[in-house]
Every structure is written in structure tokens, then in C-alpha cells.
Amino acid sequence: MIIDIHGHYTTAPKALEEWRNRQIAGLKDSALAPKVSDLQISDDELRESVEKNQLAKMKERGSDLTIFSPRASFMAHHIGDFNTSSTWTAICNELCYRVSQLFPDNFIGAAMLPQSPGVDPATCIAELERCVKEYGFVAINLNPDPSGGHWTSPSLTDRHWYPIYEKMVEYDIPAMIHVSTSCNACFHTTGAHYINADTTAFMQCLTGDLFKDFPTLKFVIPHGGGAAPYHWGRYRGLAQELKKPLLQEHLLNNIFFDTCVYHQPGIDLLTKVIPVDNVLFASEMIGAVRGIDPETGHYYDDTKRYIEAANLTAEERHKIYEGNARRVYPRLDAALKAKGL
Amino acid sequence: MIIDIHGHYTTAPKALEEWRNRQIAGLKDSALAPKVSDLQISDDELRESVEKNQLAKMKERGSDLTIFSPRASFMAHHIGDFNTSSTWTAICNELCYRVSQLFPDNFIGAAMLPQSPGVDPATCIAELERCVKEYGFVAINLNPDPSGGHWTSPSLTDRHWYPIYEKMVEYDIPAMIHVSTSCNACFHTTGAHYINADTTAFMQCLTGDLFKDFPTLKFVIPHGGGAAPYHWGRYRGLAQELKKPLLQEHLLNNIFFDTCVYHQPGIDLLTKVIPVDNVLFASEMIGAVRGIDPETGHYYDDTKRYIEAANLTAEERHKIYEGNARRVYPRLDAALKAKGL
Numbered sequence: 118m119i120i121d122i123h124g125h126y127t128t129a130p131k132a133l134e135e136w137r138n139r140q141i142a143g144l145k146d147s148a149l150a151p152k153v154s155d156l157q158i159s160d161d162e163l164r165e166s167v168e169k170n171q172l173a174k175m176k177e178r179g180s181d182l183t184i185f186s187p188r189a190s191f192m193a194h195h196i197g198d199f200n201t202s203s204t205w206t207a208i209c210n211e212l213c214y215r216v217s218q219l220f221p222d223n224f225i226g227a228a229m230l231p232q233s234p235g236v237d238p239a240t241c242i243a244e245l246e247r248c249v250k251e252y253g254f255v256a257i258n259l260n261p262d263p264s265g266g267h268w269t270s271p272s273l274t275d276r277h278w279y280p281i282y283e284k285m286v287e288y289d290i291p292a293m294i295h296v297s298t299s300c301n302a303c304f305h306t307t308g309a310h311y312i313n314a315d316t317t318a319f320m321q322c323l324t325g326d327l328f329k330d331f332p333t334l335k336f337v338i339p340h341g342g343g344a345a346p347y348h349w350g351r352y353r354g355l356a357q358e359l360k361k362p363l364l365q366e367h368l369l370n371n372i373f374f375d376t377c378v379y380h381q382p383g384i385d386l387l388t389k390v391i392p393v394d395n396v397l398f399a400s401e402m403i404g405a406v407r408g409i410d411p412e413t414g415h416y417y418d419d420t421k422r423y424i425e426a427a428n429l430t431a432e433e434r435h436k437i438y439e440g441n442a443r444r445v446y447p448r449l450d451a452a453l454k455a456k457g458l
Numbered sequence: 459m460i461i462d463i464h465g466h467y468t469t470a471p472k473a474l475e476e477w478r479n480r481q482i483a484g485l486k487d488s489a490l491a492p493k494v495s496d497l498q499i500s501d502d503e504l505r506e507s508v509e510k511n512q513l514a515k516m517k518e519r520g521s522d523l524t525i526f527s528p529r530a531s532f533m534a535h536h537i538g539d540f541n542t543s544s545t546w547t548a549i550c551n552e553l554c555y556r557v558s559q560l561f562p563d564n565f566i567g568a569a570m571l572p573q574s575p576g577v578d579p580a581t582c583i584a585e586l587e588r589c590v591k592e593y594g595f596v597a598i599n600l601n602p603d604p605s606g607g608h609w610t611s612p613s614l615t616d617r618h619w620y621p622i623y624e625k626m627v628e629y630d631i632p633a634m635i636h637v638s639t640s641c642n643a644c645f646h647t648t649g650a651h652y653i654n655a656d657t658t659a660f661m662q663c664l665t666g667d668l669f670k671d672f673p674t675l676k677f678v679i680p681h682g683g684g685a686a687p688y689h690w691g692r693y694r695g696l697a698q699e700l701k702k703p704l705l706q707e708h709l710l711n712n713i714f715f716d717t718c719v720y721h722q723p724g725i726d727l728l729t730k731v732i733p734v735d736n737v738l739f740a741s742e743m744i745g746a747v748r749g750i751d752p753e754t755g756h757y758y759d760d761t762k763r764y765i766e767a768a769n770l771t772a773e774e775r776h777k778i779y780e781g782n783a784r785r786v787y788p789r790l791d792a793a794l795k796a797k798g799l
Binding site: 267272317323344346350380389418 | 602603607608609611612613642643644645646648649650653654657658661662664665681682684685687688689690691692693694695696698699719720721723724726727730731746747748749751753758759
């Protein structure tokens with residue numbers, strides 16, 4: 118079985134975006150604000166939006182199951198207040214849940230959280246619980262910068278975030294550390310802000326001692342860990358100067374990297390530098406980079422091709438495709454086992 | 459000849475830091491503000507600070523000449539106003555100049571600029587001119603975020619920066635794009651802010667068309683280009699979606715990467731993915747990562763070892779060590795030629 122741990126619902130029917138635009142307009146003129154019930158998307162529309170897109174490509178490329186969460190760039194936690202974020206989050210999570218019910222063999226949910234800049238993360242717990250208990254979601258996406266590129270929240274190692282971590286540990290769910298749209302003009306969303314956030318999150322964990330407080334807490338750092346694997350020597354050296362343990366002991370029981378790196382040399386470095394137990398297959402398809410690479414004739418985000426071509430044994434490849442995901446996402450493993458898989 | 463294009467004066471005599479601390483104290487209580495003439499550092503002190511440190515390591519490792527600029531983390535452009543920055547910059551540049559006069563075969567200067575958040579970059583021109591004309595400096599360090607981690611300046615492709623670029627073109631000097639200390643608690647200075655800034659600068663150039671306006675402008679992106687080479691497929695794909703030319707044509711006549719990547723797999727990726735004409739030898743010694751790698755028994759920042767071990771021909775290695783530096787820093791080439799080198 119090939120599990121893609123990083124897919125977003127980037128192809129939702131247009132009605133979703135239209136509803137969101139009305140919600141945003143309603144922040145300035147409450148007469149324009151839509152009701153939740155104004156959004157009507159049929160099962161047929163959901164089916165079509167996925168069958169033609171993610172599901173078609175999964176079949177073409179040969180992956181089986183995607184951990185599916187709301188579109189990252191649309192989370193936009195910086196818009197409005199907690200209520201704005203909360204309503205929008207509930208809608209987006211429910212749509213992912215419905216997709217997972219329509220295609221239970223192919224999609225399982227991960228929750229977006231109703232974060233809002235300056236608001237206590239404990240306010241996210243109700244939605245998190247609902248997604249885990251009612252929707253069977255197996256993970257959350259945690260935005261380390263709900264301000265959208267202004268970086269006004271405390272470091273991920275700060276007690277500020279502990280209410281979320283306590284629930285994650287209780288439910289045994291990992292968090293993918295994933296920012297959303299940048300509203301800072303310096304940072305292109307998918308070309309700078311995403312990658313910077315990955316690097317930043319990794320370094321926050323390196324300087325702190327979070328995993329002493331939460332030995333079973335698990336973070337997945339997407340996009341191949343930002344710059345961390347490429348600069349692994351730098352990070353080993355910085356840990357040494359900060360009198361931290363070796364990275365293996367200090368971070369790698371708790372931090373995992375996905376394979377959203379869109380060329381062969383990048384995947385080769387990732388799988389060479391990072392222990393295979395810490396690498397999880399992912400493509401973020403359909404996501405930031407949708408084109409065909411003229412150098413290979415294949416989609417940039419068809420990351421399975423790179424894994425196939427990397428210098429890995431069959432056993433290592435199995436870990437990357439399935440074994441590690443079952444270990445890092447225990448609720449996914451349980452859901453699969455309940456189906457006899 | 460082996461030219462290290464990225465060295466900072468991180469080992470200046472303590473008197474420099476003490477003077478700076480008094481300058482900072484003077485911002486709150488002007489009675490504490492020091493005069494420039496209060497700073498007295500003798501040639502012997504300068505000699506000792508370099509002979510025992512950078513010069514000793516250059517000899518040990520076998521590099522000949524370092525492009526030497528003030529300590530990056532001490533630039534701290536966010537402190538005080540333009541006058542604060544201007545006075546501090548003049549002091550730091552002059553010390554690098556004096557080092558270059560004491561060891562003319564081993565050091566040649568690159569200028570820090572008196573940037574200040576929200577201040578027109580044109581105010582930096584006088585110091586830039588002084589460093590080039592009077593000190594024989596061959597480059598500048600340009601801080602894309604003088605706020606120190608709040609990213610309040612326009613993108614590097616914005617006309618805001620054009621006064622600097624016009625002078626760079628006039629004098630035929632490149633800029634290393636280098637931030638300073640982060641005063642945003644989210645970003646560790648050398649582990650996150652530096653690397654993020656490199657990635658951000660690269661993506662700013664990718665989204666813009668700066669080099670259409672300045673076809674001969676040259677940027678050196680340090681620390682191996684941040685995350686850019688590791689995610690080269692992502693950047694090729696994003697350029698494609700943005701309808702930009704291939705990166706080779708769009709950026710690689712103007713953007714160069716140094717080799718400050720502190721492990722073998724990182725240098726292997728850099729030299730495989732980035733055309734050899736765009737890679738310049740550097741170590742940033744003595745800098746962010748000063749320890750010995752227990753996996754190799756050698757200093758992390760002894761990057762020459764990685765270049766020696768990389769899969770490169772003698773001709774390619776010569777380009778990385780010397781040829782590219784002479785091309786990208788024409789005033790360095792002229793200075794060497796004037797000495798018959």
C-alpha cells in the first residue's frame with residue numbers, strides 16, 4: 118500500500134470559494150455575510166471534483182490512500198477573528214470528511230484548526246475533538262504563524278501551544294506544521310513562506326526542549342523539511358554549539374519529513390541524509406507545482422518516481438510508502454487494521 | 459589561488475563591541491553616547507585578532523584570499539536610526555579596510571551599508587562610494603530586511619532599492635544578500651533567519667523581472683542559496699507556472715550561490731544541481747558553526763574538503779575556487795591583476 122500523507126482539497130467546487138468571498142465581504146458589511154446553510158455542495162459535485170483530479174492522478178501514479186486536509190493556502194487564519202476562522206474551518210473540515218466518506222479506501226482526513234492570531238490555541242480543541250471523534254481524522258495541520266507572514270506567535274516550543282499538544286498526545290495524532298497564505302509581500306506563499314516556515318519550525322524545535330515535556334509528540338515537517346536536510350551539517354553543528362544532544366536523539370524521535378521535494382537530486386539528498394524511519398511519502402498533489410518538468414517529461418509533483426529511482430532497498434521504500442505512516446499516524450493504522458489492511 | 463568570497467570580521471577586538479554597547483546605551487541616555495574617537499584599536503590588536511583566527515585557519519585549510527566584511531550579525535540595522543547605523547557602519551568598514559591593508563595578500567574588503575528600516579536606501583550611497591573609491595572594496599552586503607526579522611521593506615525587485623543597484627552597476631560590484639541579527643523571537647538568527655532570507659531573496663527575484671532593468675546586476679546568495687538548490691524542481695516548476703523563462707536565462711546570469719553548506723551531501727547537491735559557473739567558494743569562517751563534526755573529525759565550515767571530495771573536474775574546481783570569483787567581482791580581478799596575479 119502506498120500512502121500519501123500530504124494532500125489538500127485544492128479542487129473543491131467553486132461554491133466554496135464563493136462562500137468564503139462572501140464571508141470576507143461580510144467582515145466589512147455584515148449585511149453581506151452568508152449563513153453556513155447558504156453553502157450547498159452535493160455529493161455528486163464532491164465526487165466529480167476529486168475523481169477527475171486527485172483520484173485520477175493517484176490511480177495513474179499508483180498511490181492508494183491520501184491523508185486529506187483542507188486547502189492550506191485557503192486556511193488564511195489571519196482573516197477576521199476567531200469566529201470567522203471557526204466557521205470557515207468547520208466547513209472545510211466537513212467537506213474533507215464527506216470526501217473521505219465517499220471514497221473511504223482512498224481518503225482519510227486531517228484537520229485544519231480554527232486558529233486566529235493572538236487567540237489562545239485552546240480555542241481550537243473543540244474542532245480538533247470533533248474531527249477526531251466524529252470524522253475519524255488521523256492528524257491535524259498546525260499553523261505556526263496564523264498571522265500569515267508576520268510571525269507574531271510564540272515559538273512552537275512555547276507553552277502557548279501546549280493545550281494543542283496535550284490533546285495530540287491524548288489522541289495520539291501527529292501535527293503537520295503547515296502555514297497558509299502569506300499576506301507579507303516579501304514572502305511568496307508557496308515559494309518562500311512555506312519553505313521558510315518549515316525551516317523555522319525545525320530550528321524552533323532544535324533550540325527548545327519541547328520533546329522532553331512531550332516525549333510522544335509528533336511533528337511532520339512538510340516540503341521535505343524546508344531547508345533542514347540540505348543544511349543538515351549546519352543544524353548538527355548548531356545543536357552542538359547549543360549543547361543539545363545529537364539530532365537523532367534530540368529531534369528525530371519526534372520530527373518527520375515528507376517527500377514533497379520536486380526533483381531527483383533533492384529526494385536523493387533527503388533519503389541519504391535523513392534516517393529512513395523519518396521520511397514519509399507525500400506529493401502535495403494537486404498543489405503548488407502542477408506542471409510537467411520539461412527535463413523529465415513527468416509531473417514535478419509525481420514524487421513516487423523519485424522514490425523509485427532513489428538508492429533505497431525494498432524494505433526502506435516500504436517504510437517510506439507505508440510503514441512509517443502507520444507508525445506516525447496510529448489512528449490511520451488502526452483504521453486500516455479495522456478494514457483488515 | 460583559492461578565494462573565499464564570504465568571510466566576516468567576527469573576531470574584532472572586544473573594544474569594538476564595548477563601543478557598540480555604549481552607542482546603544484546612548485540611544486536611551488545621550489550622556490552615555492560615545493564619540494567615534496573613543497574607539498582606539500591598534501594595528502597590533504587588529505593583526506593579532508586575525509592572525510590567530512581567520513588567517514591561521516586559511517593557512518591550515520589552504521585558502522589564499524578572503525573577501526572580508528563586517529560581522530553580519532552585528533550589523534543590526536534595526537538599532538537606532540540612520541545616524542546610529544551610519545556611524546556604526548563607518549567604524550566597521552574602516553576596521554575591515556585596515557585589516558586588508560595589514561594583510562593585503564589575504565583580505566580584501568566588502569562593505570556593510572548604513573541601512574535603517576524605513577529609510578531610503580539612497581542614503582547608503584555615500585558610504586558605498588567611500589568603500590569602493592577610498593578602501594578598494596570589491597562588493598557590498600545588502601540586507602533585504604533591515605528590520606531584523608519583521609520583513610517590512612519592499613521586495614528586492616522593487617524600485618525602492620534601485621539607487622543601490624544603479625551604483626552597483628556603475629562600479630561593477632556585486633551584492634551579497636545577507637541579513638543580520640533577528641529580533642523576531644520566531645527566527646533563530648543563523649539557523650532560521652539567514653537561511654530564510656536566502657530563500658526569500660531567491661524567490662523575490664524569481665517572481666520579479668529585476669534583471670531586465672539591470673542586466674549586469676549581480677547578487678550572491680550566501681549559505682548555499684538557502685533552500686533554493688534543494689528545492690530546485692519546485693523553483694523550476696513555479697517559474698514555469700508564473701510564465702517566466704527557464705531559471706538559467708531568468709536568473710542565472712545574475713544570481714550566484716556560495717558554498718557555505720556544512721556537510722558533503724549538501725555540497726554534492728549544490729554542485730550537481732546548480733551550474734558550476736554559478737557556484738563560488740566560501741566558508742563563512744569564522745562564523746555561525748565553529749565546531750568539529752564528530753562524523754568527520756574536521757570543522758563543519760571547512761568547506762574546501764567537501765569541494766575536494768565532490769564529483770568535479772579540475773577545471774570546474776578552478777572555477778569554484780577562483781575563476782567565478784574573478785568574473786563576479788571584477789574589481790577583485792582588477793586588484794589581483796594589478797599585482798600580477
